[in-house]
Amino acid sequence: MTVRGRFITFEGLDGSGKTTQIEKLAAGLRAQRIRVHLTREPGGTPFGETIRHLILDSATSRLAANTELALMFAARTQHLDEVILPALEAGDYVLCDRFTDSTEAYQGGGRQLGSKPVLVLHRVLCADLQPDLTILLDCDLNFSLNRARHRNLVTTAAGHRDENRFEQEDRDFFSRVYEAFHAIAQREPKRVAVIDARGTPEETHQKVLATVQQRLKVVLSH
Ligand code: TYD
Numbered sequence: 001m002t003v004r005g006r007f008i009t010f011e012g013l014d015g016s017g018k019t020t021q022i023e024k025l026a027a028g029l030r031a032q033r034i035r036v037h038l039t040r041e042p043g044g045t046p047f048g049e050t051i052r053h054l055i056l057d058s059a060t061s062r063l064a065a066n067t068e069l070a071l072m073f074a075a076r077t078q079h080l081d082e083v084i085l086p087a088l089e090a091g092d093y094v095l096c097d098r099f100t101d102s103t104e105a106y107q108g109g110g111r112q113l114g115s116k117p118v119l120v121l122h123r124v125l126c127a128d129l130q131p132d133l134t135i136l137l138d139c140d141l142n143f144s145l146n147r148a149r150h151r152n153l154v155t156t157a158a159g160h161r162d163e164n165r166f167e168q169e170d171r172d173f174f175s176r177v178y179e180a181f182h183a184i185a186q187r188e189p190k191r192v193a194v195i196d197a198r199g200t201p202e203e204t205h206q207k208v209l210a211t212v213q214q215r216l217k218v219v220l221s222h
Pocket residue numbers: 013014015016018019041042056072097098099100102103104106107166167
């Protein structure tokens with residue numbers, strides 16, 4: 001049997017607080033002397049970060065949905081090869097801010113490409129690697145939309161290059177993304193834990209810790 005670390009992914013709408021929660025969990029695991037790689041998608045490697053910039057910059061308009069899909073997987077396969085698989089093989093924990101569920105939710109649901117091409121590409125290109133645990137941070141759709149709009153206004157007014165291209169989408173797009181995330185959670189309840197993220201960051205963190213302990217059988221001090 002090969003020794004393998006643990007692969008935990010965080011998913012949710014833009015503005016669901018993923019980044020704060022993933023950092024808090026990383027700190028909690030490191031306090032137990034667990035080796036943790038904190039990474040994100042799209043990105044995680046120099047090549048992936050270049051793709052991230054291309055996809056997310058709001059100056060990049062009119063990408064065909066399939067182009068977007070292909071670029072997400074191009075970044076992901078490099079990320080798996082360079083970062084995720086070596087870390088898991090070394091027995092480390094990998095905490096990843098978004099993974100293939102985001103592609104199924106945004107490109108499959110939001111862009112209406114459907115789940116099938118995403119799942120097929122995941123099987124062919126990513127050897128169907130499944131996270132040991134996926135935390136789906138469940139926040140209110142309106143809250144997420146407001147936060148996205150605010151970020152959009154701030155960066156547009158300042159004339160900065162940004163990562164807001166998805167945040168310019170409308171309510172229908174984000175409700176499709178939301179529905180797709182929840183459909184994944186219903187399909188795979190053993191892997192995906194839905195956590196109510198509408199409380200304070202600390203309250204949500206405690207729920208995340210309890211879920212990780214319970215599902216992965218690790219002991220973490222609260
Ligand atoms: P992220 O940096 O997690 O944004 P936020 O901090 O706002 O949650 O993700 C960047 C964007 O990329 C986000 O709008 C979702 C989108 N995305 C996809 O559309 N498909 C994918 O496969 C991934 C990984 C991200």
